[in-house]
Amino acid sequence: MLYVxxxxxxxxxxxxxxxxxxxxxxxxxxxxxxxxxxPTTLRSTLCYGMLRLCKPQASDIILDPMCGTGAIPLEGAIEFNSSFYVAGDNYDMAVNRTVNNICHIQKRRADKGSAPGLPIDTVRWDLCNLPIRTSSVDIIITDMPFGKRMGSRKKNWDLYPSCLREMARVCRPGSGKAVLLTQDKKCFSKAISRMGGLWRKLHTVWVNVGGLHAGVYLLKRTGAVFGQTPEDVYESRGPVNAQGDEKDDKDDKELSEVTSGV
Ligand SMILES: C[S@@+](CC[C@H](N)C(=O)[O-])C[C@H]1O[C@@H](n2cnc3c(N)ncnc32)[C@H](O)[C@@H]1O
Structure with missing residues (x-):
């Protein structure tokens, strides 16, 4: 056999x-x-790249509202450990897997004699109705159902707008950020364009997730007040372009620093 x-x-x-x-x-x-x-656990290498994109700062509150097995917040709690992470999912089995993954890392650390504590909490919740105060979160980072192995394309047309609105509610206006991964690009772009300027797309990094061409979207929470109608937003801020983009798509990148090792 040839060894490569x-x-x-x-x-x-x-x-x-x-x-x-x-x-x-x-x-x-x-x-x-x-x-x-x-069924859809993200590679730690990709989680790290997504976290790096949003540049976590000390004492930032970082949310993964669809955490699955907790791969993103767990990577964050280990590698960017001066922020605090809240991981939630609406599926009991996912929440249990996250808890088990956290316990496993804590035990590994304790066995090595290092401090076992991790800055992370786990909650069962519905992302469309988060038990979290308005404007209290610095960064939202999540891997949304692509509608292939998880959820369905049809359900995404309801899920994506609801989740972008609820994320806009809890995220700090003016400074908050979101890093969202999805392969359902059409549904995502439509949903963003209908958010009345609550989110602005800064840039997109294209990644390969198990052979699927997906986008990691870096969004900024604008200063627009949550609860205002799109018409109110137009009055106060002037028009935003249909995609909520700050720059053209020429900013979109295929960064191997994010995809390498994925
Ligand atoms: C693509 S998976 C996330 C995988 C995760 N990043 C991992 O590494 O395991 C999407 C997750 O969204 C969750 N989800 C779907 N709808 C939700 C909702 N309304 N509220 C909370 N979680 C939801 C699913 O249960 C699933 O675990």
Missing amino acids: PAPQVLLNIHNVEVVIGIALTEESLHRRNISHFG
Whole structure:
């Protein structure tokens, strides 16, 4: 049998950008945190890239309202541990998996003699009706149902607008951010364009998730007051373009720093 060694240096050239990756470990680190997997568990490497995009700061409150197995908030609680994470899902089994994954990491840390505590809480909730105060969250970071293995494309047409509105309610106007992953790009773009300027799309990073071409959307919560009608927003801020974009799509990137190792 022919043995093909894993590449040691990866060069990714995209337009004017070059990213060089160097293999530091023999094995991929994409499963580094998760012991209890679900049907759509995200790779830790992709979770890290998503977290890096939103630049967590000390004492930020970071929410994953559709946490599944908790891969994103767990990665955050380990790697960006001066922020505090709240992980929730409406599916009992998902919440249990998240709790088990957290306990597993805490035990691993205790066995190594390091402090076991992680800055993370887990809740069962419906994302469309979060038990969270208005304007109290700094960053929302989540992997939305693509409508393939999880949920359905048809349900996304109701789910996406409801969840973007509820996320806009809890996120701090003017400074809050969201990093959202989805493959259902059409539904997502339509939903954003109907948010009355509550969110502004800053840029999109294209990633490969299990062979599916998906977008990681970095959004900024504008200063628009939640609860105002789109007409009110137009009066106070002037028109926003249909996609809520700050810049053209030329800002969209295919960053290998996010996808590498995924
Ligand atoms: C794509 S999965 C997230 C996978 C997760 N990132 C992981 O690594 O395991 C989407 C999650 O959204 C949850 N979900 C769907 N509708 C929801 C709702 N209305 N409220 C809360 N969670 C919801 C599903 O139960 C599912 O766990």
